[in-house]
Amino acid sequence: MHVLLCEDDDLIACGIVAGLQAQGLTVDRVATAGAARALLQAAHFDVMVLDLGLPDEDGLALLGALRKQGEVLPVLVLTARDTVTDRVAGLEAGADDYLLKPFDLRELCARLHTLLRRVAGRAVNAIEHGPLRYDPSTRQAWLAGQPIDLSRREQALLQALLHSRGRVLSSDQLKDSVYGFTDEVESNALNVHIHHLRRKLGNDIVQTVRGLGYRLGQVQP
Ligand code: CA
Numbered sequence: 001m002h003v004l005l006c007e008d009d010d011l012i013a014c015g016i017v018a019g020l021q022a023q024g025l026t027v028d029r030v031a032t033a034g035a036a037r038a039l040l041q042a043a044h045f046d047v048m049v050l051d052l053g054l055p056d057e058d059g060l061a062l063l064g065a066l067r068k069q070g071e072v073l074p075v076l077v078l079t080a081r082d083t084v085t086d087r088v089a090g091l092e093a094g095a096d097d098y099l100l101k102p103f104d105l106r107e108l109c110a111r112l113h114t115l116l117r118r119v120a121g122r123a124v125n126a127i128e129h130g131p132l133r134y135d136p137s138t139r140q141a142w143l144a145g146q147p148i149d150l151s152r153r154e155q156a157l158l159q160a161l162l163h164s165r166g167r168v169l170s171s172d173q174l175k176d177s178v179y180g181f182t183d184e185v186e187s188n189a190l191n192v193h194i195h196h197l198r199r200k201l202g203n204d205i206v207q208t209v210r211g212l213g214y215r216l217g218q219v220q221p
Contacts, residue, residue, distance in 0.1 A: 001116060001136070001159065002044065002177050005029040006036040006059070007051040007078065012101075016049065019105030024139050024152055025112070026180050033057035040071065044176040046163070047112055048075045050095075060093040067094035074119045076111060078103075113137045116163075127162045130219040132201065134162055141201075143219065148200055153178050153193045161206065161216040170213040 003020055007013040008031045020027045028043070030036045033054045040048075052059035063075055077095040079086065090098060097115050099108060113136060126135040131144040139155045141148045150158065160169065160177035169177075171190055178193065179185050194206050194214070207217035 001025045001046045003027045004039060004045040004048045008055050020109060023109045026156060028180050033062040044173050045073055047115060048073050050075050050077050052077060052079045060089060063095060064093040074115045076115060129162060132219040134158060154197050157193050157197055165216050168209045168212045168215045174214060
Protein backbone atom coordinates (compact mmCIF):
# COMPACT_ATOMS: atom_id res chain seq x y z
CA MET A 1 0.00 0.00 0.00
CA HIS A 2 1.40 3.36 -1.04
CA VAL A 3 0.42 6.11 1.40
CA LEU A 4 0.65 9.87 0.86
CA LEU A 5 0.99 11.58 4.22
CA CYS A 6 0.29 15.32 4.30
CA GLU A 7 1.27 16.61 7.75
CA ASP A 8 3.26 19.75 8.57
CA ASP A 9 4.28 18.79 12.11
CA ASP A 10 7.70 17.09 11.74
CA LEU A 11 7.48 15.17 15.00
CA ILE A 12 4.03 13.73 14.27
CA ALA A 13 4.96 13.04 10.64
CA CYS A 14 8.17 11.16 11.54
CA GLY A 15 6.24 9.02 14.01
CA ILE A 16 3.59 8.17 11.43
CA VAL A 17 6.14 7.41 8.68
CA ALA A 18 8.15 5.13 10.97
CA GLY A 19 5.02 3.42 12.28
CA LEU A 20 3.52 2.75 8.86
CA GLN A 21 6.84 1.63 7.37
CA ALA A 22 7.22 -0.82 10.25
CA GLN A 23 3.87 -2.27 9.14
CA GLY A 24 5.28 -2.75 5.64
CA LEU A 25 3.57 0.24 4.03
CA THR A 26 5.29 2.58 1.57
CA VAL A 27 4.94 6.19 2.72
CA ASP A 28 5.71 9.53 1.08
CA ARG A 29 5.39 12.55 3.32
CA VAL A 30 4.73 16.17 2.36
CA ALA A 31 4.28 19.17 4.67
CA THR A 32 2.10 21.48 2.56
CA ALA A 33 -1.07 21.30 0.49
CA GLY A 34 0.91 22.56 -2.51
CA ALA A 35 3.40 19.69 -2.24
CA ALA A 36 0.53 17.21 -1.87
CA ARG A 37 -1.06 18.47 -5.11
CA ALA A 38 2.28 18.19 -6.93
CA LEU A 39 2.94 14.64 -5.72
CA LEU A 40 -0.60 13.49 -6.57
CA GLN A 41 0.10 14.58 -10.14
CA ALA A 42 3.42 12.76 -10.22
CA ALA A 43 2.72 9.39 -8.62
CA HIS A 44 0.02 6.84 -7.87
CA PHE A 45 -1.13 6.45 -4.26
CA ASP A 46 -3.60 4.05 -2.66
CA VAL A 47 -4.63 6.29 0.20
CA MET A 48 -3.95 9.77 1.62
CA VAL A 49 -3.60 10.67 5.29
CA LEU A 50 -4.41 14.36 5.55
CA ASP A 51 -3.82 16.76 8.43
CA LEU A 52 -6.35 19.61 8.45
CA GLY A 53 -4.11 22.38 9.82
CA LEU A 54 -1.60 22.99 7.00
CA PRO A 55 0.53 26.14 6.61
CA ASP A 56 -0.51 27.09 3.06
CA GLU A 57 -4.10 25.90 2.84
CA ASP A 58 -6.76 24.38 5.06
CA GLY A 59 -6.76 20.57 4.63
CA LEU A 60 -10.51 20.53 4.02
CA ALA A 61 -10.19 23.17 1.28
CA LEU A 62 -7.52 21.01 -0.38
CA LEU A 63 -9.71 17.92 -0.10
CA GLY A 64 -12.77 19.71 -1.47
CA ALA A 65 -10.78 21.01 -4.44
CA LEU A 66 -9.32 17.56 -5.18
CA ARG A 67 -12.78 15.95 -5.11
CA LYS A 68 -14.09 18.63 -7.45
CA GLN A 69 -11.31 17.69 -9.88
CA GLY A 70 -12.55 14.10 -9.72
CA GLU A 71 -9.83 12.72 -7.43
CA VAL A 72 -11.22 9.48 -5.96
CA LEU A 73 -8.25 8.55 -3.76
CA PRO A 74 -9.51 7.42 -0.31
CA VAL A 75 -8.65 10.05 2.31
CA LEU A 76 -8.31 9.64 6.04
CA VAL A 77 -8.37 12.97 7.86
CA LEU A 78 -6.27 13.61 10.97
CA THR A 79 -7.75 16.27 13.14
CA ALA A 80 -7.59 17.79 16.57
CA ARG A 81 -11.01 19.34 15.92
CA ASP A 82 -13.88 17.24 17.12
CA THR A 83 -17.25 18.86 16.88
CA VAL A 84 -20.26 17.68 14.89
CA THR A 85 -19.85 20.71 12.61
CA ASP A 86 -16.23 19.73 11.87
CA ARG A 87 -17.18 16.14 11.11
CA VAL A 88 -20.01 17.16 8.81
CA ALA A 89 -17.72 19.64 7.04
CA GLY A 90 -15.13 16.89 6.61
CA LEU A 91 -17.59 14.42 5.15
CA GLU A 92 -19.01 17.06 2.83
CA ALA A 93 -15.50 17.87 1.64
CA GLY A 94 -15.04 14.18 0.76
CA ALA A 95 -13.21 12.57 3.69
CA ASP A 96 -13.62 8.78 3.92
CA ASP A 97 -12.57 8.44 7.54
CA TYR A 98 -11.48 10.45 10.56
CA LEU A 99 -8.92 9.97 13.27
CA LEU A 100 -8.75 12.27 16.24
CA LYS A 101 -5.32 13.42 17.48
CA PRO A 102 -3.63 12.06 19.51
CA PHE A 103 -4.06 8.53 18.16
CA ASP A 104 -2.35 5.16 18.34
CA LEU A 105 -0.32 4.24 15.24
CA ARG A 106 -1.74 0.74 15.26
CA GLU A 107 -5.20 2.23 15.01
CA LEU A 108 -4.15 4.41 12.05
CA CYS A 109 -2.75 1.37 10.29
CA ALA A 110 -5.88 -0.70 10.96
CA ARG A 111 -8.11 2.14 9.73
CA LEU A 112 -6.10 2.46 6.50
CA HIS A 113 -6.50 -1.24 5.78
CA THR A 114 -10.23 -1.07 6.55
CA LEU A 115 -10.56 1.94 4.29
CA LEU A 116 -8.86 0.19 1.37
CA ARG A 117 -10.99 -2.90 1.86
CA ARG A 118 -14.14 -0.81 1.90
CA VAL A 119 -13.06 0.96 -1.26
CA ALA A 120 -12.26 -2.34 -2.95
CA GLY A 121 -15.71 -3.61 -1.89
CA ARG A 122 -14.34 -6.52 0.07
CA ALA A 123 -15.78 -7.51 3.42
CA VAL A 124 -13.14 -10.02 4.43
CA ASN A 125 -9.49 -9.47 5.14
CA ALA A 126 -7.84 -11.98 2.85
CA ILE A 127 -7.88 -11.71 -0.93
CA GLU A 128 -8.44 -14.99 -2.78
CA HIS A 129 -7.11 -15.59 -6.27
CA GLY A 130 -7.38 -19.19 -7.40
CA PRO A 131 -5.22 -21.25 -5.02
CA LEU A 132 -3.52 -18.05 -3.83
CA ARG A 133 -4.62 -16.30 -0.66
CA TYR A 134 -3.15 -13.01 0.52
CA ASP A 135 -3.87 -11.10 3.72
CA PRO A 136 -2.98 -7.39 3.32
CA SER A 137 -3.09 -6.72 7.06
CA THR A 138 -0.41 -9.31 7.86
CA ARG A 139 1.15 -9.34 4.34
CA GLN A 140 1.12 -13.14 4.39
CA ALA A 141 0.57 -15.15 1.24
CA TRP A 142 -0.48 -18.80 1.01
CA LEU A 143 -0.39 -21.05 -2.02
CA ALA A 144 -2.79 -23.99 -1.75
CA GLY A 145 -2.76 -23.47 2.01
CA GLN A 146 1.06 -23.39 2.29
CA PRO A 147 2.59 -20.13 3.56
CA ILE A 148 4.91 -18.45 1.03
CA ASP A 149 7.81 -16.23 2.08
CA LEU A 150 7.75 -12.94 0.20
CA SER A 151 10.09 -9.97 0.61
CA ARG A 152 8.58 -6.57 1.43
CA ARG A 153 8.87 -5.46 -2.22
CA GLU A 154 7.35 -8.71 -3.48
CA GLN A 155 4.44 -8.27 -1.06
CA ALA A 156 3.86 -4.73 -2.32
CA LEU A 157 4.04 -5.89 -5.93
CA LEU A 158 1.60 -8.75 -5.37
CA GLN A 159 -0.77 -6.48 -3.46
CA ALA A 160 -0.77 -3.89 -6.25
CA LEU A 161 -1.57 -6.59 -8.83
CA LEU A 162 -4.33 -8.09 -6.67
CA HIS A 163 -5.90 -4.68 -6.08
CA SER A 164 -5.98 -4.04 -9.83
CA ARG A 165 -7.30 -7.42 -10.95
CA GLY A 166 -8.26 -7.37 -14.62
CA ARG A 167 -6.46 -4.10 -15.28
CA VAL A 168 -3.08 -3.49 -16.87
CA LEU A 169 -0.61 -1.54 -14.74
CA SER A 170 2.27 0.28 -16.38
CA SER A 171 5.73 -0.36 -14.97
CA ASP A 172 5.66 3.20 -13.58
CA GLN A 173 2.42 2.48 -11.72
CA LEU A 174 3.91 -0.71 -10.31
CA LYS A 175 7.09 1.11 -9.27
CA ASP A 176 4.93 3.69 -7.48
CA SER A 177 3.26 0.90 -5.51
CA VAL A 178 6.51 -0.84 -4.64
CA TYR A 179 8.77 2.12 -3.92
CA GLY A 180 8.48 5.43 -2.14
CA PHE A 181 8.76 8.53 -4.30
CA THR A 182 12.17 9.31 -2.84
CA ASP A 183 13.54 5.76 -2.93
CA GLU A 184 16.45 5.21 -5.29
CA VAL A 185 15.21 2.67 -7.84
CA GLU A 186 17.62 0.75 -10.04
CA SER A 187 16.29 0.62 -13.59
CA ASN A 188 15.81 -3.16 -13.64
CA ALA A 189 14.75 -3.49 -9.97
CA LEU A 190 11.09 -4.02 -10.84
CA ASN A 191 12.02 -6.82 -13.25
CA VAL A 192 14.00 -8.50 -10.49
CA HIS A 193 10.99 -8.47 -8.14
CA ILE A 194 8.69 -9.74 -10.91
CA HIS A 195 11.18 -12.54 -11.60
CA HIS A 196 11.20 -13.55 -7.92
CA LEU A 197 7.41 -13.42 -7.68
CA ARG A 198 7.13 -15.68 -10.76
CA ARG A 199 9.64 -18.11 -9.27
CA LYS A 200 7.57 -18.35 -6.07
CA LEU A 201 4.04 -18.25 -7.49
CA GLY A 202 4.44 -19.58 -11.03
CA ASN A 203 5.40 -17.95 -14.31
CA ASP A 204 1.85 -16.87 -15.15
CA ILE A 205 1.21 -14.91 -11.94
CA VAL A 206 2.53 -11.76 -13.61
CA GLN A 207 1.47 -11.41 -17.25
CA THR A 208 3.45 -9.09 -19.49
CA VAL A 209 1.23 -7.02 -21.76
CA ARG A 210 3.58 -5.97 -24.51
CA GLY A 211 4.09 -2.23 -24.73
CA LEU A 212 1.61 -1.52 -21.91
CA GLY A 213 2.77 -3.12 -18.71
CA TYR A 214 1.70 -5.98 -16.49
CA ARG A 215 -1.39 -7.57 -15.07
CA LEU A 216 -2.32 -10.27 -12.63
CA GLY A 217 -2.40 -13.69 -14.24
CA GLN A 218 -3.31 -17.20 -13.15
CA VAL A 219 -1.67 -19.11 -10.34
CA GLN A 220 -0.51 -22.64 -10.99
CA PRO A 221 -0.44 -24.60 -7.75
CA1 CA B 1 -0.86 20.69 11.36
